[in-house]
Amino acid sequence: MRSAERLLIVLRALNLRNGATVLELNRDTGISRQAIYRILDTLRNFGYVRRQEATDRFHLTHMVRRLSSGFKDEEWIADIAVPILGRLVQEVVWPTELSTFSDNAMYIRESTRGRSPFTIDRVAVGQRLPMLQSASGRAYLSYCPDPEREAIIENLKSSDDDFDQVAHKPDYIERILAATRSRGWAVGDDSFRLHPKTETLAVPVLVNGYARASLPLTYIASAATAEQIAERHMSQLQAAAKEIADRMEEMQARTDDDDDDLIPIREAS
């Protein structure tokens, strides 16, 4: 799609220097002037670009935000995790996932079930996991900022989900959190299992010191104990969590206009 590609190139170029003339865009992108006119026209029809009357320069409008407004922060971390999980599944044979907090529960955002030889059941993405029983939820709660944890537990108390009722037992919660923290990773509770024959353990993804996601590993219970799995794979799991966190911190630090990308500003000639 030639013209569509060029539109994206021009849109990107406009982001790099807000306020540009046709000729400047031509030089920045290598796209012919005539084509730039056509592209700016269509962008203008959509309201993403306006022409500043006084200076005759083209500017982005606030509407461009709509081109990315649907992209949520939880997506971001999942997005970054994809290639890292891909590598992880080659070292650790068991399927691993990435889950984030949302709406009083953890949700599986990415999964390597399907690429793991030990896949138990199908599609897990989108699966909801209770906070206090799942390994993901426990890992997250144990390492998220204190005010966030308090708020979550407060919310769980008014939940009508059966699993969330234990939120009313502060000593139980405290025991779980303490155990998780002393171990450095969380285990799932027997009362919640996606599949009867499997067990799960999880590590938190610590961005700037606090959990923003969990990285659960699911294995077949008859094959090994949690301790054995941990001994074999915990360092790999934690390295992956660290790598995801590093990428996140790195991305957040940047202003966002940078280079190292797939997108050619200049057209291949």
Next chain:
Amino acid sequence: MRSAERLLIVLRALNLRNGATVLELNRDTGISRQAIYRILDTLRNFGYVRRQEATDRFHLTHMVRRLSSGFKDEEWIADIAVPILGRLVQEVVWPTELSTFSDNAMYIRESTRGRSPFTIDRVAVGQRLPMLQSASGRAYLSYCPDPEREAIIENLKSSDDDFDQVAHKPDYIERILAATRSRGWAVGDDSFRLHPKTETLAVPVLVNGYARASLPLTYIASAATAEQIAERHMSQLQAAAKEIADRMEEMQARTDDDDDDLIPIREAS
């Protein structure tokens, strides 16, 4: 540009339901399935979209932020101001502008010089205005949040611009701010004039109670006094400022995914 338009439509549709299949996009947009494939391919080549392996759904990636990351907040308010200034110049014959704070000074972002019969000099957009002498700067300083004002004045003290030296006279600053506040609008100082025969007065644009921009009006000094201009046009100026502010508050309130737009999600059939 047919294919480019369709790409934008699909991109927007993806924002409205993050995670979509080809068929869903087909239904949402009315674009043929084959075309959706082509579009998603090009979006994928640019890294804006990825396919979630487990669910076979297409998702936006964090890269989409780059399509709007160049759009700054100061642009936003200028952007919104354009049509409002356009209407204002029809009521008030004198040229009006919109200026925002940046880099220790006010900058003219939009202007109706050129549409006003009384245009004095050409292109004013991009013009830098000193904080303590220009009407724009005074209006802004008088109504911005206290910590911001203190920080700005602190910065001005270490500026090497001659105009900014008065930042060292706190009683002078205080007198100006008090006068501006009691009036409700600011006047420019004789020591700074873009054009010798003109004078300027300005009102702040108060978003959530604090100045985010200024709305200056420039008139020919021999034609009227500041008081006369104020009497005739102040209510119109302030109404325009209010309208800009309202739009800003409104936009900030929204999550950003809304409807009332120029962009057809469904193709005209």
Next chain:
DNA sequence: TGTATATTGTCCGTTCAACGGACAAACCGA
């Protein structure tokens, strides 16, 4: 005032990229 250069805007004949009908394959619930 005239000449040279840079920039903007539009026309229009050519061509190839985009189009969608059509078909095959996979999937799913009954």
Next chain:
DNA sequence: TCGGTTTGTCCGTTGAACGGACAATATACA
């Protein structure tokens, strides 16, 4: 096992996009 739904790809046709070319305007300098 069988319809219905969804996914993916092929390929002949066509018109949208392409860019060369020219006109118009602005700016600089002699």
